[in-house]
Amino acid sequence: MYEGVDTIWMDGEFVDFEDAQTHVLTHGLHYGTGVFEGVRCYDTADGPAIFRWEEHLERFYQSAKPYDMEIPFEPEEISEATVELIRREELDSCYIRPVAFYGYGPLGLNPGNSPVQVAIAVWPWGAYLGEEALEEGVDVAVSSWRKHASSQIPTNAKTTGAYVNSVLASLEAKGNGYTEAIVLNKEGNVAEGPGENIFLVRDGELYTTGLAESILDGITRQSVVDIAEDLGYTVHDDATISRGELYTADELFFTGTAAEVTPIRSVDDNEIGAGTKGPVTDEIQTTFFDILDDPPAAYEDWFHPV
Numbered sequence: 001m002y003e004g005v006d007t008i009w010m011d012g013e014f015v016d017f018e019d020a021q022t023h024v025l026t027h028g029l030h031y032g033t034g035v036f037e038g039v040r041c042y043d044t045a046d047g048p049a050i051f052r053w054e055e056h057l058e059r060f061y062q063s064a065k066p067y068d069m070e071i072p073f074e075p076e077e078i079s080e081a082t083v084e085l086i087r088r089e090e091l092d093s094c095y096i097r098p099v100a101f102y103g104y105g106p107l108g109l110n111p112g113n114s115p116v117q118v119a120i121a122v123w124p125w126g127a128y129l130g131e132e133a134l135e136e137g138v139d140v141a142v143s144s145w146r147k148h149a150s151s152q153i154p155t156n157a158k159t160t161g162a163y164v165n166s167v168l169a170s171l172e173a174k175g176n177g178y179t180e181a182i183v184l185n186k187e188g189n190v191a192e193g194p195g196e197n198i199f200l201v202r203d204g205e206l207y208t209t210g211l212a213e214s215i216l217d218g219i220t221r222q223s224v225v226d227i228a229e230d231l232g233y234t235v236h237d238d239a240t241i242s243r244g245e246l247y248t249a250d251e252l253f254f255t256g257t258a259a260e261v262t263p264i265r266s267v268d269d270n271e272i273g274a275g276t277k278g279p280v281t282d283e284i285q286t287t288f289f290d291i292l293d294d295p296p297a298a299y300e301d302w303f304h305p306v
């Protein structure tokens with residue numbers, strides 16, 4: 001996966017890939033006290049550009065807040081380091097992973113005495129659920145694991161430790177032969193995928209689960225809401241979706257930086273719609289990829305040139 005990646009940015013310096021190491025007594029390793037982002041840089045008609053970089057950077061800093069974590073670099077420094085890293089790696093398109101974590105220090109639960117470390121890695125990454133998934137759709141299963149409520153762990157923050165919930169749901173889905181999971185919240189309503197938000201299409205209108213359903217406020221989710229509204233669709237972005245409504249949806253699709261816009265063709269072996277990519281999903285997905293290929297003026301501010 002990381003073949004050909006030479007350089008990592010770590011704590012203010014560009015270091016060789018092999019030298020980007022940390023100690024086993026790192027606080028974040030023991031207690032999951034880290035925050036991260038997942039971002040994509042696309043090879044657009046105007047050159048390589050980072051998609052919604054300002055929004056991702058803002059979420060990165062916001063994620064750190066509940067943990068009293070002061071990221072010891074300004075957003076501009078992180079931004080410049082990332083652009084420089086992509087240039088050094090000579091990548092036209094890539095995935096970008098910034099991470100900040102409480103580092104080596106006293107292993108008490110209060111991380112206050114541990115230094116905050118920051119690293120950025122970039123690498124080429126294709127379709128997360130596979131090229132075929134983008135066309136044909138994926139088979140998913142409702143997980144037996146519930147999503148933690150935002151009163152237990154803030155779900156609007158991308159905290160490393162919180163991702164054990166996503167790992168459990170993914171392992172279960174893959175172990176049972178499905179491509180991905182859908183996770184219900186404590187109330188038993190739909191929350192999201194392990195690394196994706198979810199959209200439902202019914203009678204030509206779009207529904208996506210609201211922030212109160214214990215989800216991450218996905219940046220692809222926000223982008224798809226804007227795209228769908230610009231295409232003239234009515235979008236309900238604070239929906240409560242029951243498990244039963246999944247099965248009877250006209251269409252379902254995932255959104256996420258990694259998954260982009262991926263159709264869902266079945267849930268728990270029930271075909272959704274015609275069991276293939278539906279027409280609304282197709283129009284939104286096509287528009288999304290067209291914007292990434294050749295950003296129209298109306299969406300130019302979604303792109304940060306490299």
Ligand code: PMP
Binds near residue numbers: 220
């Ligand atoms: N939910 C979860 C739990 C995620 O990890 C992600 C991926 N960051 C998303 C939703 C989608 O968010 P985004 O569109 O910002 O990548």
